[in-house]
Amino acid sequence: MSKYLLRNTAIELLLRIEQDSGYSHLLINHEIKSKNISPKDEGLLTELVYGTLQYKMTLDYYIAAFIDKNKKLSPWVRMLLRMSIYQMIYLDKVPDHAIIHEAVEIAKQRGHKGVASLINAVLRNIQRNGVPSTNDIEDPVKRLSIETSHPEWLVKRWVNCYGYETTKEMCVANLHHKPISIRIQPMKISRIEAMEQLESDGFTVSPSTFSEQGIIIEKGNILKSSLFTKGMITIQDQSSMLVGEMINAQPGQTILDACSAPGGKATHIAEKMRNEGNVFAHDLHKKKIKLIDEKAKELTLTNIKAEQMDARKLRERYEEDTFDRILVDAPCSGLGVMRGKPDIKYNKSEEDIERLSEIQKEILSTIAPLLKPNGLLVYSTCTVDPSENEKVVQDFLSRNQNYEIDQEFFNELPSELKNAQGVTKYGLQLFPQNYQTDGFFLTRLMRKS
Structure with a gap:
């Protein structure tokens, strides 16, 4: 694919993400597959889209210094400027003159001579004088x-x-990529065997300290690995692996995963159970149940029973005192995963956080009687907001006197996390800057006998 077509494709994707609230990672993956984009072009396309999204507000601040504030720009013109300035400021493989030339050509094709002249003038001005400093912003x-x-x-x-x-x-x-991590299927391969094979295939890897099944991929495209295609590993962030470790699942138990899709945690729990016992996995969206089934099939796990159901209605489905373990990986704002999904930060509001916290409280309240006495309940989210984390747990405990924080949770944390910045009496808050993971919260509650 020519650089011209590639940049045009990037603009189309960026416009769809912004105007239609499309999910960046899904749209990029669909574009790569549908147009059979080469690995080399795939990397540049992903960088252009994610980078432009990641720095959108910064780029608009730069643009404002060169465009009259009363001048209304068409969405595609603004997007072309953003993408071009992103390349000029943050990337160094393509020279400025080539970036400017491609931008002007795209402007000619999409618009008219006046738009092309505007694009050319702004970008050449930045080439000569650089972008404005943010030091003038006093607040x-x-x-x-x-x-x-x-x-x-x-x-x-x-x-x-x-x-x-x-x-x-x-x-x-949140502006920088984190390494991908994977989880081995321990009934198919050991971590040592997997690491040795990956290294022999040219990958640079290291063991995760969050999970005995975890491997960090520091270099290499894991999607191209035979281990991945043969169902011996699955891609999962280390923070999510920690959930599977801390739920302390045992073979033969009956476990509920109340908000399960796409199934990463359910399959980890099933592996911990050595494929013995039952994992009942539910999700609000029927189409997402297929993802859980597919994930289980890939990993050759047969003890997961997936069924569409709203977690807030699970008392209609199960009797009290049914489960040995319950996982509530609650729907949340996702503010901890912005490194991989930068569009999240522009699409959320404080009202969303408050609305979601009420849903989280409702789910926990519904689920609570389903756990057996002395059973364990893990509550987790992929966000960093206390209103969805600590405050939800506090509220739950105040309304459910037969539950308490399981103090063994803190003793069982990996050694490097026991004194982590985010440890409080209510659980563990992982921040994205500390361990190269997603921002994530988890805690473990016990139902008193």
Whole structure:
């Protein structure tokens, strides 16, 4: 694919993400498969889309210095400017003159001579003079918002929760890729065997300290590995693996995964059970049940029973005191996974957080009687907001006197996490800047006998 067509494709994707609220990772993957884009072009396309998205607010700040504030830009013109400036400022493989030439050609094809002249003028001005400094922004919250392209309301919220320095570290971390991690299927291959095979195939890997099944891929495309195609491994963030470890599942138990799709945690739990016993996996969306079934089939796991159902209605499906273990990996704002899904930060609001926290409370309240006395319940989210994490747990405990925080949870954490920044009496908050993982919260509750 020519660089011209590639950049045009990137603009189309960016417009669909912004205007139709499409999910960036799904749209990119669909485009790569449907157009059979080569691995080399796949890397550049992904970089252009994710990078432009990741720095959108910063790029708009730069554009504003060169465009009259009263001038209305068409969405595609603004997107072309964003993408071109992103390449000029943050990438160094393509020379500026080539970036400007491609942008002008795209402008001619999509618009008219006047638009092409505007694009050319702005980009050449930046080439000569650079972009404006953010030092002139006096308010530190607004400055951090622009510098790291996080909405100002979100930065302010995090500063109120965690302080300025932790917020800054989190915002900066969200701009950078993290390594992919994988989980072995232990009934098919050992971690040592998997690491040796990957290294012999040219991968650079290291063991995860979060899970005895985890491997960090520091270099190499794991999707091309024979281990992946043969169902010996599955891609999963280390933070999610920690859930499967901390639920302490045993062979022969009966376990509920109340909000299961796409099935990464359910299959990990099933592996921990050595494929013995039962994992009842549910999800609100019927089409997502297929993802759980497919994941189980890939890993040759037969003890997962997946069925569509709203977690808030599971008392209609099961009797009280049914389960040895329950996992509530609750629907959440997703503010911990912005490194891989940068569009999330522009599509969420404080109202979303409050609405989701009520759903989380409702799910926990519904699920609580289904656990056997002395059973364990793990609550987790892929967000960093206390309203969805600690405060939900506090609320649940205040309403359910027969539950308590399981203190053994803290003793069983991996050694490097026992004194982590995010450990509180209510659980563990992982921040994206600390362990090269997603931002994630988890805790373990016990039902008293």
